[in-house]
Amino acid sequence: MNPPLIWTNADLHCHSCVSDGTLQPEALAERAKANGVELWALTDHDEVGGQQRAREAARAIGLPYLAGVEISVTFAGLTVHIVGLGVDAEDATLVKGLAATRDGRIARAQEMADGLAKVGIQDAFEGALNYAGNPELIARTHFARYLVETGICASTHEVFRKYLVEGKPGFVEHRWASLSNAVQWIRQAGGIAVIAHPGRYKFTVNEEYALFTEFKAHGGLGVEVVTGSHTTADYVKYADMAIEFDLLASRGSDFHSPEESRTDLGTLPALAARLKPVWEALMERVQQAG
Numbered sequence: 001m002n003p004p005l006i007w008t009n010a011d012l013h014c015h016s017c018v019s020d021g022t023l024q025p026e027a028l029a030e031r032a033k034a035n036g037v038e039l040w041a042l043t044d045h046d047e048v049g050g051q052q053r054a055r056e057a058a059r060a061i062g063l064p065y066l067a068g069v070e071i072s073v074t075f076a077g078l079t080v081h082i083v084g085l086g087v088d089a090e091d092a093t094l095v096k097g098l099a100a101t102r103d104g105r106i107a108r109a110q111e112m113a114d115g116l117a118k119v120g121i122q123d124a125f126e127g128a129l130n131y132a133g134n135p136e137l138i139a140r141t142h143f144a145r146y147l148v149e150t151g152i153c154a155s156t157h158e159v160f161r162k163y164l165v166e167g168k169p170g171f172v173e174h175r176w177a178s179l180s181n182a183v184q185w186i187r188q189a190g191g192i193a194v195i196a197h198p199g200r201y202k203f204t205v206n207e208e209y210a211l212f213t214e215f216k217a218h219g220g221l222g223v224e225v226v227t228g229s230h231t232t233a234d235y236v237k238y239a240d241m242a243i244e245f246d247l248l249a250s251r252g253s254d255f256h257s258p259e260e261s262r263t264d265l266g267t268l269p270a271l272a273a274r275l276k277p278v279w280e281a282l283m284e285r286v287q288q289a290g
């Protein structure tokens with residue numbers, strides 16, 4: 001018999017101004033609720049500093065909540081994101097691991113600004129820092145906002161394409177957490193590790209296979225199938241891979257900002273019925289009022 005279908009409109013991936021989103025955690029909770037989200041998680045990059053506010057805001061409006069995080073990882077020379085869901089945001093190992101992962105972002109940002117200065121873009125470090133709600137989390141997104149503000153580009157997507165991806169003047173190679181550490185921190189904190197938006201990585205077939213295999217070997221249990229960064233073809237491809245690798249399936253908009261994000265909270269299609277939703281394994285970690 002199939003498990004009861006609950007929380008069809010789960011949205012388990014988004015960002016607040018505690019990382020590189022533009023909204024406060026409370027505003028995101030309101031927006032999720034207004035858009036019909038039935039189970040929500042805030043998953044800021046490398047940071048759990050917004051978790052208490054998100055949890056309390058969700059509780060106040062009767063929105064079931066899972067604590068989350070999105071960890072930056074270096075795998076096979078590329079950046080991969082691993083989402084942790086249902087974590088204890090106060091777990092010492094997780095908190096320490098995230099602090100180590102954030103370390104180096106300021107120096108990287110200074111190097112990015114040096115690269116941009118060489119092509120005539122001045123004061124990008126200060127400009128980006130102005131947009132960072134949390135200086136420890138200064139991200140490429142903040143540079144993108146600054147370059148749009150100064151009129152150098154018309155959109156943040158254009159900034160990434162012209163300045164912030166590999167081979168462009170503002171790109172700086174960076175070493176993030178290892179896959180093994182990221183998965184261990186999440187597990188240690190009682191959560192489930194999920195490969196974020198696999199369709200975005202520029203891996204070969206073999207490298208992608210290695211990512212899924214090693215992730216499983218470290219105790220990773222889930223993969224995002226329906227996300228704001230996937231095409232409909234990706235929904236099918238990663239549903240197949242979830243089944244092939246016996247992974248739980250997740251769903252999340254990756255919403256960052258009303259002005260920039262193409263996918264709003266709670267607006268994605270449902271997971272295919274053939275998948276096992278990750279939240280069915282996280283029932284005990286869901287925080288609700290009452």
Ligand code: AMP
Nearest residue numbers: 020072138139140141156157160161256
């Ligand atoms: P960072 O962790 O500093 O490398 O910044 C990564 C963030 O940049 C991601 O989490 C996205 O929010 C954003 N990003 C990456 N690629 C793009 C893109 N092509 N267009 C817009 N935003 C992007």
Ligand code: MN
Nearest residue numbers: 015020045141
């Ligand atoms: Mn981001």
Ligand code: MN
Nearest residue numbers: 070081196197
């Ligand atoms: Mn991501």
Ligand code: MN
Nearest residue numbers: 013015070254
């Ligand atoms: Mn994200």
